Amino acid sequence: MTNGDTLPGGGATGLRTRFAGFVAPGLPPDRSDRLARALGLRPAEGPAEGPTGSGALALLVTDGSAAEKDSLWLPPIAAWVEPAAGDEDGGGVAALLAEASGTDLYVNLTTATAHDLQLGGRLLAAIGARHPLSGHRRDDIELALHEAVSNALVHGNLGVSGMKELSAQELERFSRDLGDGLADPVLAARRISIAVRIDPPQAVPAGPGPVGGLPKDASENGRALATVEITDQGAGFVPRRPERAGASGRGLDLIGSIADGLEIEDGGRRIRLRFRL
Amino acid sequence: MYSETLNLKDDPMDYGIEVRDQEAVVRLRGRLTFNDHAKLRALIGEMGQNKPRRQVLDLSSLEFVDSAGIGMLLIAREEMDRADKQFVLRAAAGQVKRVLTVAQIAKIVQIED
Numbered sequence: 001m002t003n004g005d006t007l008p009g010g011g012a013t014g015l016r017t018r019f020a021g022f023v024a025p026g027l028p029p030d031r032s033d034r035l036a037r038a039l040g041l042r043p044a045e046g047p048a049e050g051p052t053g054s055g056a057l058a059l060l061v062t063d064g065s066a067a068e069k070d071s072l073w074l075p076p077i078a079a080w081v082e083p084a085a086g087d088e089d090g091g092g093v094a095a096l097l098a099e100a101s102g103t104d105l106y107v108n109l110t111t112a113t114a115h116d117l118q119l120g121g122r123l124l125a126a127i128g129a130r131h132p133l134s135g136h137r138r139d140d141i142e143l144a145l146h147e148a149v150s151n152a153l154v155h156g157n158l159g160v161s162g163m164k165e166l167s168a169q170e171l172e173r174f175s176r177d178l179g180d181g182l183a184d185p186v187l188a189a190r191r192i193s194i195a196v197r198i199d200p201p202q203a204v205p206a207g208p209g210p211v212g213g214l215p216k217d218a219s220e221n222g223r224a225l226a227t228v229e230i231t232d233q234g235a236g237f238v239p240r241r242p243e244r245a246g247a248s249g250r251g252l253d254l255i256g257s258i259a260d261g262l263e264i265e266d267g268g269r270r271i272r273l274r275f276r277l
Numbered sequence: 278m279y280s281e282t283l284n285l286k287d288d289p290m291d292y293g294i295e296v297r298d299q300e301a302v303v304r305l306r307g308r309l310t311f312n313d314h315a316k317l318r319a320l321i322g323e324m325g326q327n328k329p330r331r332q333v334l335d336l337s338s339l340e341f342v343d344s345a346g347i348g349m350l351l352i353a354r355e356e357m358d359r360a361d362k363q364f365v366l367r368a369a370a371g372q373v374k375r376v377l378t379v380a381q382i383a384k385i386v387q388i389e390d
Contacts, residue, residue, distance in 0.1 A: 115312075118308075136375065139371070139372040139375065140375075142341075142372075143341075143343065143372065143376065146310070146343055147343060147344055150310070150311055150343065150345065154311060162345075162348075163345070163348050163349075163352065166351055166352050166354075166355035167352065167355065167356070168318065168321055168322075168352065168356050170352065171314060171317060171318055171321070171349060171352050172318060174314055175314040175315060175318065178311075178314065246348070247345075247348030247349065247351050247352050248344070248345065248348050249344075250344040250347060250348070250380050251343070251344040251345070253380075254344055254376070254379060254380065257379060
């Protein structure tokens with residue numbers, strides 16, 4: 001793993017994003033240089049100084065504050081990846097960027113870092129910069145992304161159960177469990193990964209439609225489609241009907257009412273959402 | 278309404294309480310999410326302590342609420358019930374109004390425009 005050959009070369013592997021360089025505001029220069037050699041990529045000073053027009057940049061995130069600036073969630077940055085502690089030779093980052101190259105937007109962060117960022121809103125900004133979103137649809141998609149990310153972090157990686165009975169004691173229990181989870185180095189180091197693909201509208205056949213009427217789903221196919229996969233490293237869960245009386249349990253319902261597709265896989269560790277844009 | 282200016286900074290919920298003769302008005306600002314558990318605990322404590330029986334949450338300056346935020350509002354309502362106080366949500370707008378509607382909160386909590 002010493003050069004860019006570790007990144008898939010496109011073609012059959014479905015290359016969607018070719019990285020031209022990376023930005024690593026929080027990394028010391030010597031580590032940044034080592035990573036540059038491992039990735040076969042050039043370090044850029046910042047998004048504005050990346051190679052113009054020639055491709056995407058990856059942001060190497062060292063902690064929440066390294067990814068706080070809003071401009072770091074806009075093009076040309078297309079991946080937000082946190083090097084694992086001890087990944088000195090950059091092999092781990094290279095593997096993550098190889099995965100990122102098969103997506104349009106890719107996030108892979110520790111729970112501790114993701115918790116400090118408003119990841120739902122930031123993802124929305126990154127998607128919105130590629131495909132204009134407006135009004136209610138924008139609010140709704142932000143909520144769905146936020147709920148799915150929160151579920152992955154809180155219930156998945158940190159293993160904190162939702163607030164059940166409606167009482168201040170239960171709120172206190174939730175507070176305490178969340179604090180304990182974030183303070184646990186093993187749980188806080190668990191990963192959340194998010195892969196986004198944005199597909200353009202499918203061409204609607206010109207001229208008269210097929211015999212028997214309008215092309216099926218013509219209006220739906222006329223809109224771009226975002227597919228968002230969010231994966232955590234928690235214990236998973238079995239989806240069931242929420243208990244109406246409780247304080248928790250509305251998140252998945254809200255997601256379901258907003259997304260155009262919702263699949264839960266890997267025993268509840270992965271949720272795949274589709275949004276018509 | 279969405280503004281073109283990105284505002285994604287850590288923008289936790291904040292609140293101010295105005296105690297009047299007949300009611301206490303709590304104005305929530307910013308984004309109310311699962312992360313605001315400590316603030317909500319403090320707020321519930323304050324609402325339980327102050328004098329007026331009627332506790333109004335003014336949501337007009339609240340920009341965003343998630344499902345856990347809604348859950349915490351329901352906990353506040355329940356605690357006010359226990360303290361024999363009245364709990365009202367007022368003036369929700371934008372995303373907040375939308376989520377309250379979708380989650381059918383009006384069936385459980387008194388909502389005023």
